[in-house]
Amino acid sequence: MQKALELKQLRKTYEGGFEAVKGIDLTVEAGDFFALLGPNGAGKSTTIGLISSLITKTSGEIEVFGHNTDTETEAAKRCIGLVPQEFNFNSFEPALEILIHQAGFYGIHRHEARERAEHCLDMLDLQDKRKTVPMKLSGGMKRRLMIARAMVHAPRLLILDEPTAGVDIEIRRATWDLLQKLNEAGTTIILTTHYLEEAESLCRNVAIIDHGEIVERGQVSDLLSKAMAETFVFDLQQHAVKKLQLSAYKINQYSESRLEVEVPRGQSLNALFAELQTFGVEVLSMRNKTNRLEEFFLRLVARGKQRAAHA
Numbered sequence: 666m667q668k669a670l671e672l673k674q675l676r677k678t679y680e681g682g683f684e685a686v687k688g689i690d691l692t693v694e695a696g697d698f699f700a701l702l703g704p705n706g707a708g709k710s711t712t713i714g715l716i717s718s719l720i721t722k723t724s725g726e727i728e729v730f731g732h733n734t735d736t737e738t739e740a741a742k743r744c745i746g747l748v749p750q751e752f753n754f755n756s757f758e759p760a761l762e763i764l765i766h767q768a769g770f771y772g773i774h775r776h777e778a779r780e781r782a783e784h785c786l787d788m789l790d791l792q793d794k795r796k797t798v799p800m801k802l803s804g805g806m807k808r809r810l811m812i813a814r815a816m817v818h819a820p821r822l823l824i825l826d827e828p829t830a831g832v833d834i835e836i837r838r839a840t841w842d843l844l845q846k847l848n849e850a851g852t853t854i855i856l857t858t859h860y861l862e863e864a865e866s867l868c869r870n871v872a873i874i875d876h877g878e879i880v881e882r883g884q885v886s887d888l889l890s891k892a893m894a895e896t897f898v899f900d901l902q903q904h905a906v907k908k909l910q911l912s913a914y915k916i917n918q919y920s921e922s923r924l925e926v927e928v929p930r931g932q933s934l935n936a937l938f939a940e941l942q943t944f945g946v947e948v949l950s951m952r953n954k955t956n957r958l959e960e961f962f963l964r965l966v967a968r969g970k971q972r973a974a975h976a
């Protein structure tokens with residue numbers, strides 16, 4: 666499988682020594698729908714700024730579809746369509762002109778640029794707004810125009826920074842549908858988000874970033890089930906049975922003196938103790954092992970609740 670993106674020990678230290686990105690290694694396969702999930706300030710925008718060559722890296726390597734951003738900067742940039750968080754249109758330029766000009770930045774001849782711009786207007790359902798200036802467009806239309814502009818040079822990788830932050834549920838769903846269609850049509854998509862639900866509904870793979878570091882990565886479904894479980898560590902009396910099988914629990918680690926079991930969050934431990942007893946396993950002590958992923962998800966959920974309470 667071809668790699669759409671490869672980051673090796675990517676690092677960004679801002680003036681004053683603040684490390685926003687602390688040596689990230691990351692691979693995204695071609696065709697993937699990938700979420701970089703993390704709370705505000707985690708380093709998501711910095712990471713995509715580095716990938717898109719908008720921010721200068723402190724060290725590390727970036728390859729976009731095999732093009733190194735240091736040695737093949739233009740080729741790497743051509744593979745990327747970037748949708749920034751904030752609208753940054755020229756407010757006096759009609760939609761069609763915005764797209765034609767954008768194609769011009771990539772050296773696409775005006776005739777072809779017009780064809781591509783028309784194609785993007787069709788794709789994003791903006792044909793009847795071709796002569797409209799951004800300030801006369803609704804929020805949802807502006808968002809579609811941002812995506813159209815990012816797609817006008819037919820990039821293989823579309824990167825979106827918080828595509829649905831602060832938008833209403835209707836626009837969010839419409840954006841999700843649109844992104845799904847683009848992905849099905851072959852565009853690799855990477856988006857940043859601080860909405861767990863967005864990563865869960867949309868993406869196949871996810872990397873979780875916190876304090877400038879990737880704390881977990883994998884398939885969205887695997888990570889969610891892992892985060893929704895608690896791990897308990899049992900210290901056992903030395904003569905534990907050789908092979909232990911527990912019906913409803915996942916054993917992460919087992920030795921003569923130690924057992925680590927995953928228990929779905931909120932599930933009673935009584936049945937687990939009963940099973941251990943049938944095996945004659947004597948528990949000396951037990952503790953809850955919080956992992957970084959759990960801590961992270963709990964923080965995200967707490968933030969979500971705080972936001973909902975203030976809404």
Ligand code: ADP
Nearest residue numbers: 679683685703704705706707708709710711712
């Ligand atoms: P996110 O996109 O996940 O919200 P950012 O990548 O924007 O996070 O920021 C990561 C950290 O880097 C934050 O603590 C932010 O304050 C800091 N930061 C971002 N830009 C700059 C800058 N130009 N100078 C100094 N610090 C910055």
